[in-house]
Amino acid sequence: xxxxxxxxxxxxxxxxxxxxxxxxxxxxxxxxxxxxxxxxxxxxxxxxxxxxxxxxxxxxxxxxxxxxxxxxxxxxxxxxxxxxxxxxxxxxxxxxxxxxxxxxxxxxxxxxxxxxxxxxxxxxxxxxxxxxxxxxxxxxxxxxxxxxxxxxxxxxxxxxxxxxxxxxxxxxxxxxxxxxxxxxxxxxxxxxxxxxxxxxxxxxxxxxxxxxxxxxxxxxxxxxxxxxxxxxxxxxxxxxxxxxxxxxxxxxxxxxxxxxxx
Numbered sequence: 001x002x003x004x005x006x007x008x009x010x011x012x013x014x015x016x017x018x019x020x021x022x023x024x025x026x027x028x029x030x031x032x033x034x035x036x037x038x039x040x041x042x043x044x045x046x047x048x049x050x051x052x053x054x055x056x057x058x059x060x061x062x063x064x065x066x067x068x069x070x071x072x073x074x075x076x077x078x079x080x081x082x083x084x085x086x087x088x089x090x091x092x093x094x095x096x097x098x099x100x101x102x103x104x105x106x107x108x109x110x111x112x113x114x115x116x117x118x119x120x121x122x123x124x125x126x127x128x129x130x131x132x133x134x135x136x137x138x139x140x141x142x143x144x145x146x147x148x149x150x151x152x153x154x155x156x157x158x159x160x161x162x163x164x165x166x167x168x169x170x171x172x173x174x175x176x177x178x179x180x181x182x183x184x185x186x187x188x189x190x191x192x193x194x195x196x197x198x199x200x201x202x203x204x205x206x207x208x209x210x211x212x213x214x215x216x217x218x219x220x221x222x223x224x225x226x227x228x229x230x231x232x233x234x235x236x237x238x239x240x241x242x243x244x245x246x247x248x249x250x251x252x253x254x255x256x257x258x259x260x261x262x
Contacts, residue, residue, distance in 0.1 A: 006038060006065055011084050017065035018058035018085075022049035026118065026259065027094040030057045031082070031102025034126070034186070037064025044097065044244055047252035053259075056094070058085060060102075062182045072184030075192055079108040086116060095259050096203075099123040099244065100216065107194045107201060110228075114202035121255050123208040123244045127194035128220040198227040205231040206258045208251060210239030 006017040019038060028048055030041040038057040045055040059066035061073070061081060069077065082105055086094060095118045098106035103125025110120055150159035205228050209221035218235065225233040234254060239246035 011088055014061055015067045020056050021045045022054040025052040025054050027091050028053045028055045029094045029096050031098040033100030051256045068181050072188055074188045075104045075108055078105050093118050095119050097121045100126050107197045110201035110203050111197040117203040120203050120205040124213050124216050124241050126216055129193045198224055201228045207233045210236050210243030213241045215241040
């Protein structure tokens with residue numbers, strides 16, 4: 001049985017938890033989704049390690065056993081901490097597997113730091129913004145006008161109450177579950193459209209998607225496939241947002257084949 005106990009390391013002044021599986025082989029970095037942690041990536045790590053990989057699975061800052069960031073972070077800040085993590089481990093290059101929010105980080109790294117990656121597998125990746133409906137656009141515009149008006153006349157406590165009410169009434173489940181710095185981080189993360197970065201991704205990329213994914217619908221995967229210069233798309237029928245868990249053995253087998261291709 002493989003050791004899966006998380007250990008703590010310090011990266012750029014932050015305490016991060018991570019675990020490493022496998023003894024030797026090409027390095028593979030697994031990045032979990034928003035609101036998750038390394039435990040949800042372990043089933044995939046445990047499939048990949050026996051196939052000849054050394055698999056690194058961190059808790060990203062603010063999740064699992066890792067400390068939260070010192071301020072509200074953007075996706076770029078998370079990409080930078082991942083680079084620092086690779087440096088700490090003396091890994092010049094690695095394969096990357098990113099699920100959902102981990103896919104956002106992969107898109108930044110694949111565009112801005114392609115020399116650090118071998119190949120990428122992005123699973124039900126976030127990063128494509130869903131256009132708001134017209135009623136949603138009008139409601140958001142009215143909310144921002146009211147919020148700015150309250151601040152302009154010095155009614156900051158009323159502005160904060162309005163902000164709290166609006167977030168409670170219209171915020172997503174991930175927004176409501178977050179608090180403090182992580183709520184600020186969430187707002188920064190979801191408001192960035194990463195399609196321009198997807199268009200500049202250089203490493204060969206394989207996308208995995210569940211056709212029943214309601215969080216990042218299949219059309220987003222199809223758009224990423226068209227946008228990323230060297231990309232393919234695998235669709236798992238009947239699978240949801242955690243399609244790699246729904247089709248664990250198949251996902252590991254296809255990733256292994258993809259990574260081992262010249």
